[in-house]
Amino acid sequence: MNIVVCIKQVPETTDVRVDPKTNALIREGVKSIVNPFDENAVEAALQLKEAHGGKVTVITMGPPQAEEALRHTIAMGADEAILLTDAAFRGSDTLATSYALAAAVRKLGDVDLVLCGKQAIDGDTGQVGAGLAERLGVPQVTFAIGLEIADDKLRARRVLDDMYEVIEVKLPAVVTVVKQINEPRFPSMRNVLKAKKAEIIKWTAADLAADLTQTGFDGSPTQVIRVWPPEKRAGGQMLEGEPDEVVDKLAAIIRELSVL
Amino acid sequence: MDFTFNEDQTAILEHVKEFCHEQLAPKAQETDEAGVWPAANVAKLGQLDLMGIPVPEDHGGLGMDFLTWAAVGEELSRACTTTGAVYGAHMLAVFPIMHFGTDEQKRKYLTPLARGEHIGAFGLTEPGAGSDAAAVATKAVKDGDGYVLNGTKIFITNGGEAQTYVIITSTDPTKGVRGLSAFIVEKGTPGFEFGKNEKKMAYPSLPNRELIFTDCRLPKGNLLGREGGGFLVAMRTLGVGRIGMAIGAVGVARAALEAAVPYAKQRHQFGKPISSFQAIQFMLADMATEIDAARLLTWRAAWLKDHNKPFEKEAAMAKLYASEVAMRVTTKAVQVFGGYGYTKDFPVERYMREAKLFEIVEGTSEIQRLVIANQVIRELGG
Numbered sequence: 001m002n003i004v005v006c007i008k009q010v011p012e013t014t015d016v017r018v019d020p021k022t023n024a025l026i027r028e029g030v031k032s033i034v035n036p037f038d039e040n041a042v043e044a045a046l047q048l049k050e051a052h053g054g055k056v057t058v059i060t061m062g063p064p065q066a067e068e069a070l071r072h073t074i075a076m077g078a079d080e081a082i083l084l085t086d087a088a089f090r091g092s093d094t095l096a097t098s099y100a101l102a103a104a105v106r107k108l109g110d111v112d113l114v115l116c117g118k119q120a121i122d123g124d125t126g127q128v129g130a131g132l133a134e135r136l137g138v139p140q141v142t143f144a145i146g147l148e149i150a151d152d153k154l155r156a157r158r159v160l161d162d163m164y165e166v167i168e169v170k171l172p173a174v175v176t177v178v179k180q181i182n183e184p185r186f187p188s189m190r191n192v193l194k195a196k197k198a199e200i201i202k203w204t205a206a207d208l209a210a211d212l213t214q215t216g217f218d219g220s221p222t223q224v225i226r227v228w229p230p231e232k233r234a235g236g237q238m239l240e241g242e243p244d245e246v247v248d249k250l251a252a253i254i255r256e257l258s259v260l
Numbered sequence: 261m262d263f264t265f266n267e268d269q270t271a272i273l274e275h276v277k278e279f280c281h282e283q284l285a286p287k288a289q290e291t292d293e294a295g296v297w298p299a300a301n302v303a304k305l306g307q308l309d310l311m312g313i314p315v316p317e318d319h320g321g322l323g324m325d326f327l328t329w330a331a332v333g334e335e336l337s338r339a340c341t342t343t344g345a346v347y348g349a350h351m352l353a354v355f356p357i358m359h360f361g362t363d364e365q366k367r368k369y370l371t372p373l374a375r376g377e378h379i380g381a382f383g384l385t386e387p388g389a390g391s392d393a394a395a396v397a398t399k400a401v402k403d404g405d406g407y408v409l410n411g412t413k414i415f416i417t418n419g420g421e422a423q424t425y426v427i428i429t430s431t432d433p434t435k436g437v438r439g440l441s442a443f444i445v446e447k448g449t450p451g452f453e454f455g456k457n458e459k460k461m462a463y464p465s466l467p468n469r470e471l472i473f474t475d476c477r478l479p480k481g482n483l484l485g486r487e488g489g490g491f492l493v494a495m496r497t498l499g500v501g502r503i504g505m506a507i508g509a510v511g512v513a514r515a516a517l518e519a520a521v522p523y524a525k526q527r528h529q530f531g532k533p534i535s536s537f538q539a540i541q542f543m544l545a546d547m548a549t550e551i552d553a554a555r556l557l558t559w560r561a562a563w564l565k566d567h568n569k570p571f572e573k574e575a576a577m578a579k580l581y582a583s584e585v586a587m588r589v590t591t592k593a594v595q596v597f598g599g600y601g602y603t604k605d606f607p608v609e610r611y612m613r614e615a616k617l618f619e620i621v622e623g624t625s626e627i628q629r630l631v632i633a634n635q636v637i638r639e640l641g642g
Contacts, residue, residue: 186283189309189322192275193268 001054001112001149001171003045005078006101006132007038009062009069010122018227034069037117039076039184041177044147045115046077046185052149055079057108061089061100067200075187075195082108088205088216094123096219098131103208105136113154114174118143129176139169142176263559269328276332279308280339288340292610295464297421301343305336306376311350315358319366320374325566326500330507330558337511338518341614342465344511346379348504349417353380353426356442356497360485369424369444381422382501383413383471384494391627393428393494394436398473400429400443406480407431407443409473412455417621419469420454423447427471428494431487440490444482451476462613499572500565501622502579506558509579509586509618510551516586516593516611517547523606524596540596547589554582573635580628583618590615 011030019026034042045056058073060066061084070081084100092100105111114136119126126142133140145164146157149171158165159178187195205215213219237253239246254260265273284291284301291298305311313329315321322328329351337344350373357370357380372378389395398411409429416425425445432439445452455470485493521544524535534540557578564571590612594601601608619625 186279186304186308187275188307189272189275189313192271193322196267196271 001048001052002108002110003048003054003056003113003115004105004108004111005038005041005045005056005058005073005115006128007042007058007060007069007073007117008035008120008122008128009033009060009066010035010120020228032065032068034072035117035120035122036184037119037121037177037179039073039117040179040181041115041117042073042076042078043182043184044144044177045113047182048113048147048149054112057082059084059101059104061085061092061097061104070200071195071198072187074198075191076185077187077191080201081198082201082203084203084208086204086206086215088210088212091217091220092215093220093222094125094127094131095221096215098128098135099214099219100205100208100210101128101132102135103210104203105132107203107208112171113149114138114172116174116176118176118178126176129174133174136172136174139173140175141167141169141173144175144177145181147175147177147181261560261563263327263556263563265328265331269324269331272322272324272328273331273335276308276310276335279304280335284336284339284343288342289607289610291340291342291465292462293464297467298340298343298346298465301340302346302379302421303376305343305347309376310336310347311376311379312354312370312374315354315370315374319358320371325562326503327559327562327566330503330562333504333507334511334514334555337508338515339511341508341512341515341611342463344508345463345466345617346418348501348508349382350380350422351504352382352417352497352501353422353424355500356382356426356484356493357424357444359496360442360489360493361444362481364481365444365484373424378423379418379421380424380426381416381418382497383416383419383425383427384498385415386411386413391624393440393491396428396430396440398427398429399433400431400441400478402431403477407478407483409443409445409451409476409478411473413471414456415458415468416471417466417468419471420457420467425471426484426493426497427473428490431490435488437491438488440494441487442484442490442493443478444484445473445476445478449476449478461616462610463617495572498622499575502575502628503558503561503565503571505618505622506554506561506575506578506582509582509615510555510558512611512615512618513547513551513554513582513586513589516590516608516615517544517551519606519608519611520544520547520593520596523600527598534596543592543596547592550585551589554578554585557581573632576623576628576631579618579623580625580632583615584625586615586618587612 009032012033017026049056056078057080058078059082074081116129141156143158144156145159148155152171153168154171155168239249309322312321313324314326317323336347354373373380400407400409427443427445430439431441451474453472455472458468524540525533527534561571561574561578593608594612597608600606
């Protein structure tokens with residue numbers, strides 16, 4: 001089976017810093033990694049390939065340095081990696097990103113399954129996987145914690161807030177996975193060295209025959225106006241003592257604040 | 261001499277650091293306290309292709325140099341001294357088979373060792389022979405088409421867990437060191453059993469076992485090198501082993517320094533962090549300087565080995581210096597931590613106990629000084 005995994009290169013820290021002027025992520029001095037959930041998606045793809053045969057292709061859209069993230073997935077065992085890189089892709093929101101990724105999946109043709117991480121640890125929107133399924137017009141399964149393939153069907157176990165759900169979809173489909181689905185393998189040194197020399201295929205907007213009104217800034221209805229870390233909450237007031245005492249103190253405070 | 265790492269070496273080291281940071285270091289205390297063979301860690305070293313770094317690719321290795329092997333060893337030892345020690349002791353079987361083995365021996369024994377499918381160990385030390393190799397009492401007697409081994413080895417690192425053992429025996433006791441011969445012995449060979457596992461000052465999870473040979477029959481194909489060539493096998497192996505021990509010592513010293521510095525910055529006395537006091541600063545400066553010097557001595561020995569130049573003296577210097585540095589640095593780290601350093605709540609007391617091993621194992625500091633002195637006197641004595 002032909003599996004495509006869409007990944008994103010993200011800054012390593014979950015404590016993302018934002019440039020107050022441009023509202024863009026500050027990337028200087030921060031190591032870039034493969035989005036951890038996407039690593040789970042790559043691992044899931046490799047396990048399916050090991051069980052059913054086929055090929056794993058990894059795609060990312062990003063600046064030229066996103067190549068490093070793709071090399072990591074080749075070191076893990078992916079067969080092929082494609083970097084969508086073009087000035088026309090700059091400023092893409094999730095809608096424009098899913099447009100470019102869908103165009104790349106279509107260009108590959110004959111894809112049985114597309115896997116994504118449930119969300120990226122920088123933007124945290126979780127929209128690209130779902131958007132991609134819409135763009136491709138195929139079924140989608142989000143938050144998968146288990147996958148089974150039987151013939152042309154996929155059975156997935158989803159993690160919801162308070163339950164698991166098992167659903168079955170026809171392939172091709174798009175699936176987003178959660179961290180608990182597996183433990184991504186640590187690449188062997190041999191594969192790390194091989195991956196350094198591997199060819200990374202590069203596709204531009206023209207290669208995808210992309211409609212430029214749908215890509216980059218022009219294709220992105222979402223504009224980030226401002227991003228800021230939440231203000232630290234001042235520590236609350238702890239009331240101590242026996243329940244009766246505490247209730248009395250609390251009632252006194254509420255009365256004093258005259259909020260009732 | 262150039263210690264600039266090329267792209268491949270850099271990639272490997274970065275990857276190893278990541279592995280150490282994510283998987284080894286967080287569990288180091290647990291690995292130590294478990295008191296059992298760290299099977300999961302050892303399996304990962306194999307999966308990561310770290311068990312045969314200098315072994316040619318057609319024998320399952322990475323085909324890289326001993327400098328890379330040493331640099332990786334420092335990272336492993338720094339993150340988890342026990343795992344680093346397994347890695348170091350493993351080379352004591354890998355190297356002699358790689359260097360002295362026949363094609364058949366390499367195919368049969370080296371390939372699985374390099375892939376990490378088998379673990380290696382080396383047996384020289386006996387109750388009556390350690391520093392004095394000529395006193396080896398384990399005998400291998402020629403018998404028809406093979407040899408029969410009788411005797412006991414002690415303190416053998418990886419003993420019991422390893423599948424492949426390089427054993428130094430005496431095939432002709434009248435000839436002293438010239439009567440020594442090396443053999444490859446597999447775990448499970450009839451007549452080869454394991455005895456006592458030593459309880460030590462540190463490394464409870466690292467086996468140092470007795471190997472007992474009782475009429476253990478080996479085919480002659482298991483003779484490693486030539487009959488009477490065992491002393492050469494042992495000396496060459498210990499030369500490489502000393503590089504391994506030296507870098508292991510650098511690793512534990514670095515772990516101690518890297519624990520002491522943040523502690524000194526965070527610990528306040530007299531209203532200031534203790535890192536602002538010169539008494540502490542001077543300790544940290546000496547620790548950092550000595551660690552660098554020890555590493556450079558070790559890298560030089562590895563570089564000489566990689567360039568097929570004599571390196572025995574330099575390896576002995578590296579091992580002597582690095583092990584004594586490890587002892588000094590870990591002792592100072594405990595001092596920086598003060599009372600807390602003496603407790604088991606912090607890892608520095610463990611580093612101090614672990615460091616002591618390096619002054620003893622694979623040739624005590626005194627033996628290293630003898631090796632160095634012999635060479636110096638030969639070179640400069642006129």
